[in-house]
Amino acid sequence: MFNFFEEIKKGVSGLQPNLLNSYNIINISGKILYIEGHTGLTTLSKEMISFKIKNGRIVVEGKNMILQELTDNTMKIVGEIVKVEAF
Amino acid sequence: MKKLQSRVRFKIKGLNQERAFNKLTKDVQVLKLVREDKHTCEIEVAPKDSKKTKKFFESNNFEILKIESFGAYKWGKWFLSCYGLIFALTLCCIGFLAQKNFIWQIRVLGNDKLEEREITEFIDENLDSRFIGQINTKQIEILLKDRFERISSVSVAIVGQCLVVNINESVLPDEVVKDFQPIICNEDCRITDIELIQGTLAVNEGDIVRKGDVLVYPYIIDSQGQKREVKAMAKIRADVWIIGTSEHFESYYRTYRTGKTFEQSRILLFGMEIYSHGGQVPFKQFEMESKQENLNKNNILPFKLHKEVYYELKTELIESKFEDLRDEIIENAHQNALQKLAEYEIIKEENYTVNIVGGVSEVTYVITVSREIVGG
Numbered sequence: 001m002f003n004f005f006e007e008i009k010k011g012v013s014g015l016q017p018n019l020l021n022s023y024n025i026i027n028i029s030g031k032i033l034y035i036e037g038h039t040g041l042t043t044l045s046k047e048m049i050s051f052k053i054k055n056g057r058i059v060v061e062g063k064n065m066i067l068q069e070l071t072d073n074t075m076k077i078v079g080e081i082v083k084v085e086a087f
Numbered sequence: 088m089k090k091l092q093s094r095v096r097f098k099i100k101g102l103n104q105e106r107a108f109n110k111l112t113k114d115v116q117v118l119k120l121v122r123e124d125k126h127t128c129e130i131e132v133a134p135k136d137s138k139k140t141k142k143f144f145e146s147n148n149f150e151i152l153k154i155e156s157f158g159a160y161k162w163g164k165w166f167l168s169c170y171g172l173i174f175a176l177t178l179c180c181i182g183f184l185a186q187k188n189f190i191w192q193i194r195v196l197g198n199d200k201l202e203e204r205e206i207t208e209f210i211d212e213n214l215d216s217r218f219i220g221q222i223n224t225k226q227i228e229i230l231l232k233d234r235f236e237r238i239s240s241v242s243v244a245i246v247g248q249c250l251v252v253n254i255n256e257s258v259l260p261d262e263v264v265k266d267f268q269p270i271i272c273n274e275d276c277r278i279t280d281i282e283l284i285q286g287t288l289a290v291n292e293g294d295i296v297r298k299g300d301v302l303v304y305p306y307i308i309d310s311q312g313q314k315r316e317v318k319a320m321a322k323i324r325a326d327v328w329i330i331g332t333s334e335h336f337e338s339y340y341r342t343y344r345t346g347k348t349f350e351q352s353r354i355l356l357f358g359m360e361i362y363s364h365g366g367q368v369p370f371k372q373f374e375m376e377s378k379q380e381n382l383n384k385n386n387i388l389p390f391k392l393h394k395e396v397y398y399e400l401k402t403e404l405i406e407s408k409f410e411d412l413r414d415e416i417i418e419n420a421h422q423n424a425l426q427k428l429a430e431y432e433i434i435k436e437e438n439y440t441v442n443i444v445g446g447v448s449e450v451t452y453v454i455t456v457s458r459e460i461v462g463g
Contacts (some may be wrong), residue, residue, distance in 0.1 A: 039367075041105045041109050043130070044104065067120035071117070
């Protein structure tokens with residue numbers, strides 16, 4: 001079955017495969033942020049949403065953000081996405 | 088489409104919400120999550136997960152401030168909670184479907200001599216049931232034909248919830264009906280031409296007859312000398328006199344309105360006078376018109392306005408000689424006679440007479456026309 005993320009990874013060489021299996025984030029026009037592979041929500045507000053990933057944490061900053069979907073490993077953030085930072 | 092999507096929204100209050108959401112998403116898919124302030128949050132889940140979500144929040148010491156349903160789920164829930172409405176709707180549907188199978192009206196068409204009531208009563212008596220499935224239209228047709236002799240042909244059909252009875256009545260000869268009437272003259276005239284078809288003549292050509300006189304009797308005397316009733320029939324032409332009159336008075340008093348008016352008005356409550364305006368009528372000779380109307384539209388205090396308008400009258404003596412106005416008066420009488428003529432009638436003769444008695448002159452204008460006073 002076609003997997004969008006797997007197809008992208010195929011074309012990149014010289015990276016350890018275990019580092020590429022942590023998480024995936026897609027930012028659509030700064031309005032929608034789709035995250036795959038999170039391990040838990042840590043902060044939720046309209047201006048900031050942060051969540052844990054394997055070996056780290058991601059902080060998303062923006063305005064009027066809401067979580068439009070949340071499952072145990074995916075989430076969809078809708079709003080004005082200003083910054084995505086990994087720690 | 089988003090509006091139709093079924094979902095349940097919880098408004099919750101509590102601490103450590105993020106940890107709770109992480110725990111909740113192990114079993115439940117969250118459709119929307121909005122943090123309103125530090126301790127309150129709105130979360131939307133699918134209806135199938137709502138019970139699980141509620142239980143989760145209750146067991147994790149969250150205060151549920153509000154639960155709302157949206158989309159098709161909301162309407163479905165509302166509909167199921169209205170037992171009365173569902174019951175009434177079901178009852179209406181059953182009632183409607185049940186009554187669709189019955190005849191509610193019997194309509195009779197084409198009857199002239201026969202009474203509609205008589206036919207409907209007969210059908211009513213002979214119908215075993217008003218249930219459409221049990222009505223035998225063929226049988227009703229046979230019964231009607233047997234019962235009513237006047238019916239020549241009949242068709243019975245069920246149209247919607249109406250039983251339509253279409254009748255053709257037979258035309259009976261007059262001898263059977265025995266409804267013989269003499270021919271009566273409708274106007275004063277002189278008979279000029281007679282063509283007898285059936286019956287016995289009561290007049291001859293040249294006779295002068297008055298309105299109401301019998302022209303043809305409805306019988307004949309046969310060769311045995313027996314009187315036999317028949318329908319009176321004839322074609323009779325006559326000279327009919329059309330009369331128009333006009334009068335002239337040598338002196339008479341004419342009363343007319345001068346144009347001056349005077350108004351009196353009164354306001355009444357339960358017939359008692361509350362206010363009046365006007366005073367004494369300043370005219371010696373007058374005529375009065377009055378009207379009463381409600382001052383307001385409510386019935387609490389029915390004030391009525393009574394208004395009287397007085398018109399001043401004057402009377403004068405008019406004198407004129409008949410000879411001065413002779414042509415005009417004759418023409419008036421002529422026009423009055425012409426108005427009584429039917430369209431396209433041929434005038435045979437015209438004349439007039441003048442009668443003068445005690446200052447009153449009466450002109451009688453007579454137009455003679457030839458008219459068919461009885462036809463066929």
